[in-house]
Amino acid sequence: MNNPYEVLEVSQNANKKEIIKGKMIAMKKRKYSLQDIQMAEKQLLNPSKRLIADFMYPSRIKAKRPRAIKINVTPKDINIKNIPEDIFDSIK
Amino acid sequence: MEALIIIAVLGIIGYFIYINQPSTKYAKASKLLNQNRFREAQAIYNQIILKHPLAVTKYSECLFLQGKVLQKKNKTKEAINYYNKVIKSKSLLNSKSDKKSYANIEMKSYFEIATLQFYDIPKNNTAQAINSYKNNIAFIKQSGFYMLRNFISLIEKHNLRIADIYYELGLKNEREQNIINAKNNYLNTINTLKTFAKNQTYHNAITRTEICKLKLNENVDKENFRNINKASKAFQTDFYYRYSIHLIRHNNFIDAEQIIDKRLNNKSLEVQSLKDICLNEKIKLAITEVNEINSQIKKLYSTTFTVEDILLLYNSISEKAKELNKIIPGVQKELENLKPSLFNRLVQSYNEQEEFIKIINLIKNYPQFYKSPSLLKNIGNSCMNYLTKNTLTEKNYKLFIALFLTSAYSDNVMLHSLKETLWDDEYSFSLADSIGAAYEIHSQLPENVNYDEITESNISIGESQRFLISQFETLLNGQDLDSVLSEKIHNFYDLEKKAIEGIISIIPNEIVFASPYFAKEFNIEKEILSELEDDYNQYGNEDALRIGGFYNSNNSNLKISEFSLAKEILDNILSSIKTIDKSSFEKYTSKKNIRIIKKYSSIFDDAEIEMLEALETVSKEDTENEHLLNLMQSVIKIIPTKDKLKYLYVNYASNLCVSKINAGSMSNFRGLQIMSYAYKLLPNDARVCTNIITLIRMNILDILNDKSNNSNTIYFILDDIKNNRSNSFKHNAGELVKARKEILSQLPPEARTSIISGINLNSQGRQLKKGLDYLGKLGGASTVNDPLATLRKQLGLNLDLPF
Numbered sequence: 001m002n003n004p005y006e007v008l009e010v011s012q013n014a015n016k017k018e019i020i021k022g023k024m025i026a027m028k029k030r031k032y033s034l035q036d037i038q039m040a041e042k043q044l045l046n047p048s049k050r051l052i053a054d055f056m057y058p059s060r061i062k063a064k065r066p067r068a069i070k071i072n073v074t075p076k077d078i079n080i081k082n083i084p085e086d087i088f089d090s091i092k
Numbered sequence: 093m094e095a096l097i098i099i100a101v102l103g104i105i106g107y108f109i110y111i112n113q114p115s116t117k118y119a120k121a122s123k124l125l126n127q128n129r130f131r132e133a134q135a136i137y138n139q140i141i142l143k144h145p146l147a148v149t150k151y152s153e154c155l156f157l158q159g160k161v162l163q164k165k166n167k168t169k170e171a172i173n174y175y176n177k178v179i180k181s182k183s184l185l186n187s188k189s190d191k192k193s194y195a196n197i198e199m200k201s202y203f204e205i206a207t208l209q210f211y212d213i214p215k216n217n218t219a220q221a222i223n224s225y226k227n228n229i230a231f232i233k234q235s236g237f238y239m240l241r242n243f244i245s246l247i248e249k250h251n252l253r254i255a256d257i258y259y260e261l262g263l264k265n266e267r268e269q270n271i272i273n274a275k276n277n278y279l280n281t282i283n284t285l286k287t288f289a290k291n292q293t294y295h296n297a298i299t300r301t302e303i304c305k306l307k308l309n310e311n312v313d314k315e316n317f318r319n320i321n322k323a324s325k326a327f328q329t330d331f332y333y334r335y336s337i338h339l340i341r342h343n344n345f346i347d348a349e350q351i352i353d354k355r356l357n358n359k360s361l362e363v364q365s366l367k368d369i370c371l372n373e374k375i376k377l378a379i380t381e382v383n384e385i386n387s388q389i390k391k392l393y394s395t396t397f398t399v400e401d402i403l404l405l406y407n408s409i410s411e412k413a414k415e416l417n418k419i420i421p422g423v424q425k426e427l428e429n430l431k432p433s434l435f436n437r438l439v440q441s442y443n444e445q446e447e448f449i450k451i452i453n454l455i456k457n458y459p460q461f462y463k464s465p466s467l468l469k470n471i472g473n474s475c476m477n478y479l480t481k482n483t484l485t486e487k488n489y490k491l492f493i494a495l496f497l498t499s500a501y502s503d504n505v506m507l508h509s510l511k512e513t514l515w516d517d518e519y520s521f522s523l524a525d526s527i528g529a530a531y532e533i534h535s536q537l538p539e540n541v542n543y544d545e546i547t548e549s550n551i552s553i554g555e556s557q558r559f560l561i562s563q564f565e566t567l568l569n570g571q572d573l574d575s576v577l578s579e580k581i582h583n584f585y586d587l588e589k590k591a592i593e594g595i596i597s598i599i600p601n602e603i604v605f606a607s608p609y610f611a612k613e614f615n616i617e618k619e620i621l622s623e624l625e626d627d628y629n630q631y632g633n634e635d636a637l638r639i640g641g642f643y644n645s646n647n648s649n650l651k652i653s654e655f656s657l658a659k660e661i662l663d664n665i666l667s668s669i670k671t672i673d674k675s676s677f678e679k680y681t682s683k684k685n686i687r688i689i690k691k692y693s694s695i696f697d698d699a700e701i702e703m704l705e706a707l708e709t710v711s712k713e714d715t716e717n718e719h720l721l722n723l724m725q726s727v728i729k730i731i732p733t734k735d736k737l738k739y740l741y742v743n744y745a746s747n748l749c750v751s752k753i754n755a756g757s758m759s760n761f762r763g764l765q766i767m768s769y770a771y772k773l774l775p776n777d778a779r780v781c782t783n784i785i786t787l788i789r790m791n792i793l794d795i796l797n798d799k800s801n802n803s804n805t806i807y808f809i810l811d812d813i814k815n816n817r818s819n820s821f822k823h824n825a826g827e828l829v830k831a832r833k834e835i836l837s838q839l840p841p842e843a844r845t846s847i848i849s850g851i852n853l854n855s856q857g858r859q860l861k862k863g864l865d866y867l868g869k870l871g872g873a874s875t876v877n878d879p880l881a882t883l884r885k886q887l888g889l890n891l892d893l894p895f
Binding site for chain 1: 263266267300324326327329330333334337340341358360362365366368369371372373375376378379382385386389390392419420421422423426427429430432433434435436439440443451464466467469470472473474476477500505506508509510512513514515519521551552553555556559560
């Protein structure tokens with residue numbers, strides 16, 4: 001089973017006009033067979049079948065566009081060589 | 093006179109002989125010894141050394157006691173001199189001497205010398221002192237007595253002292269920066285003490301050794317940490333501080349941080365600086381890690397980043413976020429925000445690759461995915477897509493069926509789909525016949541959804557749902573499976589579907605309506621069970637408990653468990669009826685079990701019907717089984733008001749008795765017993781009455797003809813019937829009167845008169861009279877008509893008479 005939205009290259013929000021336009025473009029592109037294209041159109045123009053089509057193909061969950069993470073901390077400048085070793089000398 | 097002189101001379105000679113006897117001398121010396129006249133005693137003992145076995149011992153004792161006297165006067169050297177003389181007198185021992193008694197005095201002398209020498213060593217912490225202690229130990233060891241307890245204790249005192257001196261020398265050297273020497277001194281301390289119970293010096297010496305190692309930039313021995321933690325607090329702090337610096341210098345920041353946190357409870361600037369260095373290092377690492385993630389985010393938009401890379405990032409990001417947030421506050425939220433996007437990419441990629449199991453696993457692991465209509469939909473369509481391309485297996489069929497059904501039966505999944513799609517205005521959608529949840533008002537309905545009548549422009553959501561279900565069923569039926577697995581799968585599907593439809597029809601609230609396997613797998617049984625129990629409590633709906641049985645996998649809900657138990661009991665009862673197993677029937681129909689069944693009217697109603705049906709079936713299959721009659725009697729006790737059951741018993745009993753008595757395989761007495769029970773059940777049934785009347789006649793004749801051994805029981809049964817004669821019985825009892833008349837007519841007139849009057853009767857006569865009296869009383873004519881019997885006669889239906 002082909003995803004009718006993919007066959008006609010239309011979004012899930014496509015209206016009747018866009019679906020018909022999608023069919024025309026798909027026929028020109030000849031990526032799918034005429035039968036597949038007609039079936040896709042039929043499916044999307046019939047609301048009951050379109051509901052089934054919508055069920056059959058994965059939908060996305062709410063997501064933000066991934067962006068680079070900002071770093072808001074900087075390391076302090078401390079040198080271990082500057083730290084005295086005998087601070088806790090226990091045999092003085 | 094001469095004789096007297098001879099006697100006197102002999103006496104003098106004898107006396108001299110006597111006083112020069114060793115024993116006499118020994119006794120004299122001992123007396124002197126007791127008077128502390130040691131020198132005099134010593135001299136006498138010396139004279140008899142070769143003659144008396146204890147002389148050397150006593151001689152030595154005199155020397156020892158003189159030593160003791162001098163010791164008391166603090167004349168140590170002189171005392172030691174005397175003790176040494178004791179030791180030297182060992183050379184005087186001869187073949188006659190008692191060596192054992194000498195050894196004792198010798199041991200005492202050695203001990204006194206060693207003790208005096210120990211205390212005589214100057215109390216300074218020098219190598220010379222150590223040598224002196226060691227020499228004295230050597231002296232003890234060469235004595236041969238060092239294994240004795242007091243010698244061991246003395247040697248221990250020496251070693252403790254030696255250890256202390258080494259330790260003090262170590263401290264001195266360490267202060268003077270002779271670290272290598274100091275370390276060796278501490279090691280000597282440790283070696284000296286290692287055979288003794290570990291004391292503070294031992295723990296301190298170990299700590300100082302490890303401090304020396306750090307000063308020499310050597311690695312420490314972690315095995316020693318246990319001892320270090322028992323050393324003085326100042327030493328511990330000194331060590332752990334130096335050790336933290338050492339670790340940091342060797343870039344071991346993780347261990348350094350742990351040591352600082354755990355062991356350096358000190359708020360000094362220096363300790364804080366060490367903490368800051370460790371934190372700095374973590375910050376650097378965190379920055380590197382975030383930069384790495386940022387570079388991966390960039391790659392997300394390039395083709396080089398594979399699905400495996402995305403999955404790796406997706407699976408690791410939460411853990412990383414949690415850790416990084418400790419160093420870079422706020423970063424966790426930003427990183428977690430990446431997950432949904434990564435998730436969508438994975439689903440899309442797997443879908444393109446038709447890797448539906450991967451989608452299912454991904455969604456399954458998403459926390460509470462079943463609360464998200466998108467995810468529930470995705471998992472449902474993945475199951476369906478999987479079935480179009482693959483075959484179910486023993487391992488996965490339960491999960492896939494449960495996931496699909498839970499998804500397809502969710503109205504929310506469809507509503508969400510509608511929300512996501514932009515529909516042309518002319519269409520709206522109706523939930524009027526949806527198969528999903530029964531709750532009437534969804535919290536948020538899309539604008540184009542309603543509950544109105546379905547028309548051409550108001551599209552049925554239910555139709556689409558049913559189509560999906562039928563598609564799935566078609567796919568299930570089309571699976572190429574062996575018959576056993578196929579049957580399992582279909583049975584499982586039917587039960588899951590029945591259960592989810594059950595809860596949808598009962599539960600009015602908006603919960604996750606899951607199939608039983610789904611509910612168990614994702615731990616949401618409790619909510620469903622609670623809703624079902626509420627429904628039962630509120631409306632007494634036993635269907636809620638029945639459906640609950642599917643979801644009560646671990647018997648957590650007691651009410652539902654009890655209902656299931658009642659059902660199980662009923663199943664067992666029916667099974668025992670079908671196998672005519674009375675003992676098993678009685679076991680399952682215990683008072684307790686019947687009480688449980690009666691609590692639930694739907695089960696008890698079923699029980700009545702199903703027990704009757706089971707008995708009917710069995711009675712048709714096995715027409716002459718007395719055990720079945722017994723079983724029927726037991727069932728009648730449980731459901732005494734069921735007339736159909738009584739008729740079943742009565743007919744079965746009548747058929748059985750007629751058949752068996754006629755065939756001679758049942759006694760008249762047994763027939764009477766069986767039919768008397770039938771008469772109690774239906775006293776006005778014409779067939780029962782005619783049969784029992786005939787049996788009464790036959791049993792009385794058996795008594796009169798001496799053919800029965802049960803006359804008492806027979807009369808007992810007859811008494812019972814006599815007192816409860818039904819109209820139908822009376823109507824049909826003419827046979828008994830007739831029998832009485834016939835018997836009387838066969839008697840000679842005198843005998844007949846005697847029988848009737850009851851006078852002058854022998855035992856046989858009395859027996860005959862009794863039988864005739866029962867025939868008369870039971871057969872007492874009645875004018876009452878039995879309409880049923882009349883009807884039977886009119887219809888030409890045969891009664892069973894005569895046998």
